[in-house]
Amino acid sequence: MSEHLLSATGLHLSFGAIWALDGVDATLWPGEILAVVGESGSGKTTLLHVLSGRSAPDAGLVAYRDTEGVAHNVHAMPAPQLRALHRSDWGFVHQNPRDALRMEVSAGGNVGERLMAQGARHYGVIRESAIDWLRQVEISPSRIDDMPHTFSGGMLQRLQIARTLATHPRLVFMDEPTGGLDVSVQARLLDLIRTLVARLGIAVVLVTHDIAVARLLADRILVMRHGRVVEGGLTDQVLDDPQHPYTQLLVSSVLQA
C-alpha cells in the first residue's frame, strides 16, 4: 500500500471575521486527480494556496512526502526549500497564464527557464526539450521564438502547461485552468491535461467551479462551502448521488447543453 503524497489535517484560516478554511482535512495519493469544487467564496482557492504553501494557515498541518518517502511539514519548511520544491517536484497552473509566464521572454524561453532553474545547462538540450513540449501542447515549434503576447488565450494556457510539466513534477496544483476560455478551447485543453497527466502519472489538485470539468478529469472530488468540506468521495458517486443538500443544489443547478 503506497502512502499519501500530500495530507492536510485541521486547516483553519480566517480573514477577519470570515472563516476561509474552517477545519479542512484533505489527502492526495500519488497519481490521483482530486477536484475541489464550490462557489466563489467557498474557500477552494484558499485551500489550494494553503496546500501548496503559498499561504500559511492559522492552524493545521500540511505534510508532503518526497521521493525518498520523507514527510515534510510544508509550512515549517525554510523558504528556499519550499521554493526549490516549487521548481522541481511541484507545479502550479494559474487561471491567468500571464501570472505564471514571463511575457517579455519567448515561448521557448518560458519552457527552457523552468528547466534551467532545475539545473539544465546545455542550450541544445534545453531547446530540444522546449520544442518537444510545445509539440505536446499542440503549439507549432515554429512559434518557439515568438513572444507570448502574440499568442491567443488558449495558446497561452497551453504554454503555461508546457512550462509547468517540462520539469516532470509529481504534483501539480491547478486553479481554474480552463476558466475564461472559449468552450471549444476548453475542450481541447481538458483533453490535453487529461492525456498528459495520465501519461506522466502526475497527481493533481484541481480547483474549479465547473462541475463538468471535475467530472471529466477527477478521480475524487471535495465539495466546499463556507470554508468546510461538506461532501467528498468518488467523483461520479458524489455528482450522480449527492447526499448533502448543498451538493444536491450545486449538481441540480448545472445547465444541460
Place this chain on the structure above:
Amino acid sequence: MRPAHPEVLRTEALGKSFTLHMQGGVTIPVLRDLGLTLRAGECVVLSGPSGTGKSTLIRSLYGNYRADTGRIMIRHGGDWVDLAHADPRVVLAVRRDTLGYVSQFLRVVPRVSTLEIVAEALTSRGTPPDEAKLRARSMLLRLNLVPHLHDLPPATFSGGEQQRVNLARGFIPNHPILLLDEPTSSLDAVNRDAVVELVAEAKAAGTAILAIVHDMTTRDAIADRLFHLTPLREAA
C-alpha cells in the same frame, strides 16, 4: 474442489433510498434487503416494471450510487471486496480490473475520437497503444460502425451509434463481471444480434453478466435466469 461457475458477486441485505433535499427532504426508498448472486459465465436479466429500481441496483453495484445499508461483495482478483464500504481508490481498481459497466448514455471528453475512446479502455489497463487501436477497430467493426466514423468524436453520432461506441468500450476489456443498463434500447435488429453474440462469447469466456433489457427477443436470447424486482411503497 472449486465449482466450475463460482460466485463472483453477491449482495447482502442491500438497501438504497434517496433523500431529496430540494423537495423538502422527502425520502424515497428504492431497494430494501436485496440479496442477489451472480456466478461466472451466467447472464442474469433484471425484470420488473419501470421504477422498481433496476437501474438503481446496477448503479449501486458499480459504486456510482452509494448503498445505504448492506454489503456488495465482489470477487476482485483473489479477494472479496465489499464495494459498499470500499475506499474510492479500491472502487477505481475494481472498476479497472474486475467490473465493467455499459450505461445508457455515452459520456466522454469532447474532441476525442471514437477509436481513441474505445482503445483507451485497453491502454488504461496496460495494453500497448498500437495493439489497443487494432482491437478497438475490430470491435467497432463488429458493432457495424463504419471505418470513417472511427476517427470522429462521437458527439454528433446518432443515439444508436453512440450506444455502440459505449458497448465497444464496455466489452473490449473482458472484465470478469459486466453490468449492462439497456444496452440495446436504440439498436436495430442487426445490431441487437451483434450484442447477443458478444454476450454469448463473454459468457463462454466466464464473464458474469447482469443486464437490464426491455426487448423480449434480446432478453430471451441472453438470459440464463431472471431476477425479479418488486416496487417498494413510498415511506410516509
